[in-house]
Amino acid sequence: MTVSSNALPAAKASLRRTFRDEAGRMLRRLLSNPATAFGLCVIVILVLAAIFAPLLMTHNPLAQNLSNILKAPSAENWFGTDELGRDVYSRLIAGTRITLTIIGLVSIIVAPIGLVIGTTAGYFGGWYDTAMMRITDIFLSFPGLILSLAFVAALGPNLNNAIIAIALTSWPPIARLARAETLILRSADYISAAHLLGASPLRILVKSIVPMCLPSVLIRVTLSMATVILTAAGLGFLGLGAQPPTPEWGAMIATGRNYMLESWWLVTFPGAAILLVSLSFNLVGDGLRDVLDPKNR
């Protein structure tokens, strides 16, 4: 008894150490790929820009200056000014907070929904599984943007509804993945052992299955962020997402479109920002897949 009570913490500590070593090894492998390292850098910069936005902005992003409209980039206004004399650079920086909000909220909504539906469907099987997978299929039979459009049209166009709509359309792939993982885990010996010990299905799901699905689900969520950013920008562009004067990048492009042939900077910079962030998430997602795919070890 005394042996086991000492051995257990020791084993846990050793496990934790292995885990930390493994994580460090993975991070090094991730960073050894220049493309992935670039992507990670951009994401870190994005987060830092959002945190320190008030320090980085040179102007108030909402302050209009009608005597200084549609000015080309200069030392005073680095990325020029828009049709109301607002500083495009400062609006771009302010937009990082909106972009991060979208990404964060969508992940927070999508990961649990996908996990719950996927793991329960995989674990319980039967008609419940069939019904859940049918529903997933129905959602998957629309391209994400179209379904989000429909939801936003129904809920009313604003940023919050756009986030809800994007979340409502991005859980199916996660649920599919969680279900596939659960199907493999379900027949594992340790699950049978837990079952024989009298653990309830809820306990098995929460304690034994969900933690095992978590890593792949998180990677899948990271991968889908590139699409989420593009969909959010598309909704903003169509006037169905963030509404002016919110400095959301897609909405900035939408208003800049009216002046784009004379004032190229209005659409160029916000679009480049969207491209850069979405590209970075794709690069990091690719890198993660390479590192974690057992075929590449």
Added chain:
Amino acid sequence: MTSRWMQMSWAALRGTMTILVTLLGLLLLTFIIGRVMPVDPARLLVGEDASQAAYEQAVVRLGLDRPVPEQFLRYVGDLLQGNFGISLRTGQPVATDIARALPATIELATFAVLIGAGLGIPLGVIAAVNRNRALDHIVRVVTLIGHSMPIFWIGMIGLIIFYAMLGWVSGGGRISDYYIGLVPEVTGFLLIDSLLAGDWDVFWDALNHIVLPASILGYASMAYITRMTRSFMLDQLSQEYVTTARVKGLSVRQAVWRHAFMNIRVQLVTIVALAYGGLLEGAVLIETVFGWPGFGQYMTNNMLIGDMNAVMTCVLIVGVVFVGLNLLSDILYRLFDPRTR
């Protein structure tokens, strides 16, 4: 033999049932979304100043006073009869409106998918053959950018550079105003109609309008097709028959194109079909940028004013097209892949 036939028909029956359930689900989903809409369709129909009596009449006429399940059944019944409702904005049947808008989108999407497949398949093969070498990395960067770009933005940048600065292409729309209605409408596709009429000016003008939006959409689908082709080819190239072919003395080119490539044709057809469906999504954004009078523009225009009959029909059409394309690629797979027989 009989049991195999039974098995096949059982599989077909199951497949059909799955499709039917999915379609019914699509209907339920669009119906529910349509019901959540805060815009009151009866109010939109009669206008803000209408009397209470006229309003109530409209409510009854639209069936809004009925219980929700009954409304859903009527909705499904109407759709089955090809009655998609009246566009509350134009007063025309939605089906007529969409039938008029669809050829423009199909023309654009077809042009785009030809570009996407025409460039994407060779690029994917080349990338796979040169795995992890410079060429592969270049292709990877090009396709990743294609995946990551906001398509509406690239459309605008394209307009700024090729229309405003260089003047190589025409601006928005399908055709210049003074050419409208010059050629008789046969297929609804301007490029083909003008060729049939032998009117080269119109053809050239239409080509000038379509080439930029189609190239940009084509780039997006090229990114997808290239990636998939590359991974299919990598699977094939790692197999022993390719080595055998090389040992037999075939050149790399022959082993790749005559042997490995032949085995991924079926997969490629399904991928191109899916890419074609994916273009509907891009078309919504690109048509808005280029003022292209197609399906996507019709959808977004109606969305902004809350004409839900029109919007939900559009969403439904996209859903049905996707289910149809998935079914089609499934059937192609079964027909052409000997292993599934």
